[in-house]
Amino acid sequence: MSETLLEVSNLSVEFRSSRGITKAVQNVSWSVARGETLAILGESGSGKSVSANAVMGLIDSPPGHITSGTAMYRGRDLLKLSRSQRRDINGKSISMIFQDPLAHLNPVYPIGWQIEEVLRIHGASASEARSRAIELLEHVKLPNARERLRDYPHQFSGGQRQRIMIAMAVALRPDLLIADEPTTALDVTVQARILELMKDLQRESGMGMVLITHDLGVVAQIADRVVVMKDGKIVETGPVTEVFKDPSHPYTRQLLDAVPGQEPFRHVEQKREVLVEGKKLVKEYILSSNPFKRNAATVTRALDEVSFKLHAGETLGIVGESGSGKTTLARTLLRLTEPTSGEIAYKGGNVFSLKGGDLRDFRRKLQVVFQDPTASLNPRMSIFEIVSEPWAIHPGVLPREKWRAEVEDLLVQVGLRAEHADRYPHQFSGGQRQRIAIARALALRPEIILCDEAVSALDVSVQAQVIALLKDLQKKHGLAFIFIAHDLPLVRDFADRVMVMCKGKLVEEGTTEEIFSNPQDPYTVELIAASPHHDPDAHARYGTA
Amino acid sequence: MAYYLTKRTIWSAVSLFGLVVFVFFMARLTGSPVDLYLPIDAPESLRADFERIHGFDLPLWQQFVGFLGGLLTFDFGESLRQGLPALDLVLQAMPTTLLLALYSIGTALVVAIVTGALAAWKPNSIFDRIATVLSLLGASLPNFWVAIVGVLIFSVTLRWVPTSGTGSAAQWVLPVLVLAIRPAGLLVQVARSSMISALSSAYVKTAQAKGAAPARIIFIHALRNAMLPVITVAGDQAAGIINGAVIVETIFGFPGVGKLLIDSIMFRDFAVVQAGVMVTAVAIFVLNFSIDIVYAVLDPRTRGQ
Structure with a gap:
């Protein structure tokens, strides 16, 4: 077992509002070692993101209050640092990526600027930051990195945006990367490539990773150890292979059973009405409002001769x-x-x-x-x-x-x-x-x-x-x-x-x-x-x- | 963008044309100028002469055709009251009004952005509460009352600034401040709420995770995103002042477009009214156009649409 990077012990966080106190996490303890991937698995409301946000100092207070616990990193308790000490660690030694990269990138600044920013905040010169940004984008395999530095987040696809977020997070070679549902809104093929990228980067740098997710498949694919959370408490923890093969807690068992794709194929009856x-449905959308600029490049086919029977x-x-x-x-x-063309027949007549x-x-x-x-x-x-x-x-x-x-x-x-x-x-x-x-x-x-x-x-x-x-x-x-x-x-x-x-x-x-x-x-x-x-x-x- | 702006210009020209046609006929519904310019007991022949000289004896459609012909050469006719070309009168008054609008909205924007940003950083703090109360007060105080009380205190009692006129810089202080109060009050509210939502956005969380300091988060990350609604409302308020800050211009004896228009309507000085409406409409069109450009500069997502 290699050295422990971060050790969270007995952490409790509550949110206080006029409607009462919500205990988001209670006495949660977990740790992550260099080169290791720890998954925090839970459904919505389980409090799986709260402990990571506490570690990053991202819990707004009020309404959030950390009522007990420590988060030890390099001999210091992250929860007791001053704001400026915190800022030196965030983005440099511990960094974080999120679900929905479109919302998490600032829409009004070019992506190159946003990557350079993290380098400049932590002391790089403008020219250093610029050349490093290009390097990083190439490293996360963003196509045409050099030309795209000045583009804005909305001009990229979902997977590309997450690559940009990852480039930003690993810019200063952090010890630890926290990823909060990093692939949740992405297509499965894109998800597979992003997870692969994260694993590659980890292998190169030996950083620890904390992966927060609701997806058992993602956990099985890249995590070494897993913490299963329910209602703010940890119900089970251990190596992924052991926990998934032989869960000791009924909730884990229930989660594993609920995973779709385990039932026998449905039997199809023939010759139904x-x-x-x-029939050959086509739907075209015109992308440009300028009637003089309409050509193959500005017309997109959302449906291209699709036929089906129900x-x-x-x-x-x-x-x-x-x-x-x-x-x-x-x-x-x-x-x-x-x-645009084609028809849908319903009981002999055309629906349109x-x-x-x-x-x-x-x-x-x-x-x-x-x-x-x-x-x-x-x-x-x-x-x-x-x-x-x-x-x-x-x-x-x-x-x-x-x-x-x-x-x-x-x-x-x-x-x-x-x-x-x-x-x-x-x-x-x-x-x-x-x-x-x-x-x-x-x-x-x-x-x-x-x-x-x-x-x-x-x-x-x-x-x-x-x-x-x-x-x-x-x-x-x-x-x-x-x-x-x-x-x-x-x-x-x-x-x-x-x-x-x-x-x-x-x-x-x-x-x-x-x-x-x-x-x-x-x-x-x-x-x-x-x-x-x-x-x-x-x-x-x-x-x- | 170029296509969009061209389309915008063409549509604005169409609505501008509709507007002058409307003003032409509406002005004439108020009655004949003859009754106002000649004594009540003026003989019928004198009245007929007056109408003939100024073309009011022609059928309405002929007057209208003549008016349209004049439009093509920017000739709006002469002022009945002053005997000068109507357009010249309006163009003389316009700079005063435009400057008044620029200074007032500029002041209001600076006050609103700074106050709104600071209030939003810690919602419900003492500063936020004071800012909210004062801005509500500012947004609801009537102009004429503030103007008169302002004159009473700062000009009459304290003698810091002159009561009226436009000669010196000191004469601008009071009118600009009076006109800035309402927009400032409104804009503080808008800036505060859009800053609060910008500060609770996901990209601000990313900036925190990057280790950015609070000043950087407020002024670089959140502010630019929060500016869009502020600019929209500020544009609206500026248009209101350009349209005629009649009350304030009258109280301070400012020779602006608002005062000119009201006087011309009172005296059925049709040519000046028509020229005035046309010029202010063009000014507002230019203003909206500039706001579109500011939008495109601030938010890359609105470019190329």
Whole structure:
């Protein structure tokens, strides 16, 4: 075992507000050694980020208060340093990267300036900083580093932005890098490359890493040891291989069981009626508002001749990374946007020529559940108003005097309670809100429910519960689902058939078993390979501490 | 950007044209100038002569065509009251108003940015509370009252500055301060709230993680991001002053556009009213144009859109 870099002991942090005291972490202890990667694993609200923020001095006080504990680094307690002593360590000896690099880079300064800044704060001259910035960007493999120094954060892709953040964090060769959900919003193939980059940098410099994440696959892929947190407390700690193979705490067991992608493939019944058929759908967007500058470079094809069939009662999974066109396909299907060409046939007629009552009828049969339940439920409407609103829009489905009983029945069906009808969205957790959105989708007794990343924002254990609910409803009501997701294991568990999309094109289509057991297209192969697996043995190990 | 600016200019020209047409007809709804310029008992022949000389006897559409013809050569006609070209009168008054707007908004901006930034650094501190109360007071005090009380205290009692006129620098102090109070009060509020959100943003957290000192975080990282809403409101306030700080110009005897316009409306001096509206509209258009450019300089995301 090499030397311990940072040792956090008995740390407790609480947040005080007018509504009371929240104990964010209680008596948390962990340590990380040179060259080692420690993962802090937990779901939302587990307090997994709090101890790292305390170490970096990033907890705002008020409302945050550190009530006990020490964080020993090179013989000094980081929690007792003055502000200026802290500033000498931050960015130089201990640095941090975050989730959502777009928000964490200052939008109004060029990226070169932002990398040079950390060097200049810690004493480098302007010219030194400039040449080192180029070196660093080349080191993190940003294409055309020299020319792109003067570009701004919004001109880069998500993965490139995280590379820029990493360049900034390793600029002064820190002893320790803390990474808070560094790959969470990224596509799986991009995630795989970023994790690889972090591991490479660690091997070169021998720095310690603390990786904060909710993703068991990421932990299995790059961490040596893991700390599992729940409700502000550590429930289990140990080497990743041991903890994941033989968890001692029931919560860890539960997390491992909830990881999607472990169920047998769904059996596909043949010869069902075709409900909806998309024929050669094309959607073009014009990027320039200047009508004199319209050419191939300013027109982008979000959908490029995509055709599909949805059968009654089946789940059609649509997978793809950002920019693949999967959301455009959903919006076209919902008739929220008109395609440039192509048609969608529903019961023999073209959806895009439906008008008035026929259009309303189509909308009734096709319902939707969106990704973010906080945004898709009106905060000023009660749950009763939210779930019953579709009946106000579609008169004749249900007489008003039956609304109350039906709302209560729907809430029970989605696993909530009848008395929840009089509450408001903010009184529910993320998973419960998504259940409300599902109840609303069910209200009109649709034939098809479109789920656009409907469980992506939820914790793993909640994801599993919502998927189980959807399967149950499918069995009970014979619903067809269009399940759009970037997370392959989820699709693997829930879909009967899968369409893989890339850059607006349909690259491969087949039964779930065909796609996952025997992918044909190189892109599908890459996508499946990049998807992290929670079994540590499934990964080629990068060397252990 | 060039395409956007060209489009903007063309649309502004269209709305400017609509505006002068509207003003032309609305002004004539107020009645004939004859009643104001000639004695009540003036004989009918004299009234007819007056109308003929100034062209008020022609049918409205002919007057309008003549007016449009004049527009093409920047000829707005002559002032009835002073017998001088209307445009010259307006252009004489304009610099005074523009300077008044520039100084007042400049003062307001400096006060607002410094106060807002400091108040936002520690929300709910003593400084923040005092700044909030004073800025609310500033934003709600009526101009004319502040002007009159200001004259009473600083000119009449203390004799620090003159009561009116535009000759010396000292004569500008009071009008500029009076005009700056309201925008300053408003802008402190805007600057404070946009600084608070900038300071709680993710990129500020990154700066802290880099080891940046508080001054660097406030003035380099947060301030530039927080400036956009401040600039928008400041532009709005400046447009208000350019449009005529009538009350303040009248109290301090400042020969600005606001005073000229009000006097001309009172005397149905149509040519001056039309020229005045046109020139202030162009000034406001130029102002908005400059704000767009400031936006593009401050925020790279708005460039090339």
